[in-house]
Amino acid sequence: MFKKVKFTTLASIIFTSLLLFPSASHAYTVKSGDSLWKIATEHGVSLKELQQANHYNGTTIYPGQYFKLPDTISDQDKALMARLVHAEAKGEPYAGKVAVATVILNRVDHADFPNSISGVIYETYNNGVHFAFSPVKNGSINQPADKAALKAVNEAIAFRGQGQGSIYFYNPNTAVNNWITTRETTIKIGNHVFAK
Known part of the structure; x- marks a missing residue:
């Protein structure tokens, strides 16, 4: 019974983390010197879609900040x-x-x-x-x-x-x-x- 509860809890944590933190290929952590424009052009995504995907209206970003990357053109x-x-x-x-x-x-x-x-x-x-x-x-x-x-x-x-x-x-x-x-x-x- 304890193993089943432990497994269920672990599965729940993994599922929740996948929802909150998408795979590394669809995520980006801001580095020093980055701008939203630079992130968009380097990853081939629309600046507008990058802001919308992250519910972000501002233009100022900070190192360590996390952004989900929207789907890109192949x-x-x-x-x-x-x-x-x-x-x-x-x-x-x-x-x-x-x-x-x-x-x-x-x-x-x-x-x-x-x-x-x-x-x-x-x-x-x-x-x-x-x-x-x-x-x-x-x-x-x-x-x-x-x-x-x-x-x-x-x-x-x-x-x-x-x-x-x-x-x-x-x-x-x-x-x-x-x-x-x-x-x-x-x-x-x-x-x-x-x-x-």
């Missing part, structure tokens, strides 16, 4: 995004790379587009004749991404939901469809115009 999807960013924004300023990654995420979150990263990136129009992104059509999406593209993807994920809502971008010097120029411009970075 490494496979991040790599796919980075390859598209690399292909679309090669030679563009870093801010332009972040903005291209942001367009992908904004499309995932927008009702008019597929609700997955691969769905957005590989989306086609007119029975597969036109592609949403030219690197998919010309195959340059299959080239490896550089470190800047990978970093830009993590920054865009951290910034998710806080931008100007851009869901399109184009180079006005090479755009072949005039419809895109009728969209509301949100920002211009390098050779790209971003719009919604």
Whole structure:
């Protein structure tokens, strides 16, 4: 009887601790020099979701403080995004790379587009004749991404939901469809115009 009570008590403690303290892969203990932004970008999570998951409205954090990390975008999807960013924004300023990654995420979150990263990136129009992104059509999406593209993807994920809502971008010097120029411009970075 004593062993059964002891086992039940131990099982109860373990279960309670699992509820209160998620696995190490979903938790983070703040270190000196950390900021919420740094934690979000290093772990590829949205800053807004990080605050919401921890019911935390402030911006000041302290070493030793504990944060639950929300679910992240898979490494496979991040790599796919980075390859598209690399292909679309090669030679563009870093801010332009972040903005291209942001367009992908904004499309995932927008009702008019597929609700997955691969769905957005590989989306086609007119029975597969036109592609949403030219690197998919010309195959340059299959080239490896550089470190800047990978970093830009993590920054865009951290910034998710806080931008100007851009869901399109184009180079006005090479755009072949005039419809895109009728969209509301949100920002211009390098050779790209971003719009919604």
